[in-house]
Amino acid sequence: MGIRIKICGITRPEDARLADRAGADAIGVVLFSDSPRSVSVAQASDIFRAAGPYMGRVCVSHTSSPGELREILALQPTAIQISHPHILPASRPYQVIRVIRPGDPIPSAADAVIVDASMGRGVIYDHEYSKTIISMSKIPVILAGGLTPENIRDAVRLRPYAVDVASGVESSPGIKDAEKVMAFVKNAREASHAA
Numbered sequence: 001m002g003i004r005i006k007i008c009g010i011t012r013p014e015d016a017r018l019a020d021r022a023g024a025d026a027i028g029v030v031l032f033s034d035s036p037r038s039v040s041v042a043q044a045s046d047i048f049r050a051a052g053p054y055m056g057r058v059c060v061s062h063t064s065s066p067g068e069l070r071e072i073l074a075l076q077p078t079a080i081q082i083s084h085p086h087i088l089p090a091s092r093p094y095q096v097i098r099v100i101r102p103g104d105p106i107p108s109a110a111d112a113v114i115v116d117a118s119m120g121r122g123v124i125y126d127h128e129y130s131k132t133i134i135s136m137s138k139i140p141v142i143l144a145g146g147l148t149p150e151n152i153r154d155a156v157r158l159r160p161y162a163v164d165v166a167s168g169v170e171s172s173p174g175i176k177d178a179e180k181v182m183a184f185v186k187n188a189r190e191a192s193h194a195a
Contacts, residue, residue: 003192004162005185006142008060009037011174013050018178022185026056028081028164031072032063036173037166041071048075058097081114097142102129106137113137114164116144122167124151131158149183156191163188 007019008028019027029044030037039047048057059077063069064084072080073094083099088109098110101117115130117123124146134141140161147155148168155163167173169180 003156003160003188004142005188006056006058006162006164007166007169007176007181007184008058008144008164009035009166009170009174010047010176011037011039011043012176013046015176016047016050016055017052018176018181020052020055022181023189024055024181024185025162026058026078027051028058028060028166031059031061032065032068033061041075044075048077062099079111085109100133102126106133106139110139112140112142112161114142114144115160116142116164122146125155127154127158130155130160134158134160147184149180149187152184152188153191156188 004025006026006028007024010016010027010029016027029039029047031044056078058079058081059072059075060081061072062083069086077094079095079097081097088096095111097112097114098107099116100113106113115125115133125143130143142162142164143155143160144164147163147165152163165184169176169184171177
């Protein structure tokens with residue numbers, strides 16, 4: 001199976017359509033955050049509606065508020081990406097992706113982990129830590145942090161389950177650049193097929 005690709009920090013419906021056209025597998029919206037890519041629940045709903053029927057829809061948040069988490073889940077995402085250790089029901093219609101950074105253990109209550117010390121700031125991922133986590137994890141590992149169309153091939157060679165990009169395909173924070181998105185997806189797919 002080839003690499004999966006998420007375009008994160010989507011702030012506009014047209015960028016959700018762009019990610020779909022480019023061949024990405026999922027889009028991410030940031031909620032309840034001081035990130036320049038954070039959107040309202042209403043905006044997130046519009047963005048999710050703009051994406052095609054086979055596109056994964058991921059809500060990304062570091063919120064510790066149960067009320068805000070309920071608002072996120074009301075969007076009916078296919079997955080939530082969270083860093084706070086919220087207690088979630090075992091039987092649920094969405095997947096849970098837990099954020100880990102160098103030094104963190106692999107959490108037990110997760111469907112996948114995302115290695116992300118960058119948090120949308122474009123800081124490059126830790127190669128050795130990522131390689132170790134990918135080799136030892138029994139659940140899918142997603143790689144994020146400083147990924148760009150230029151360096152994505154090296155990241156894919158580590159054989160993560162998926163890669164996640166935000167700032168590396170933007171013309172300005174939250175605004176995706178069509179050429180960069182297309183190049184990122186193309187380069188990731190080519191590297192995946194060569195691996």
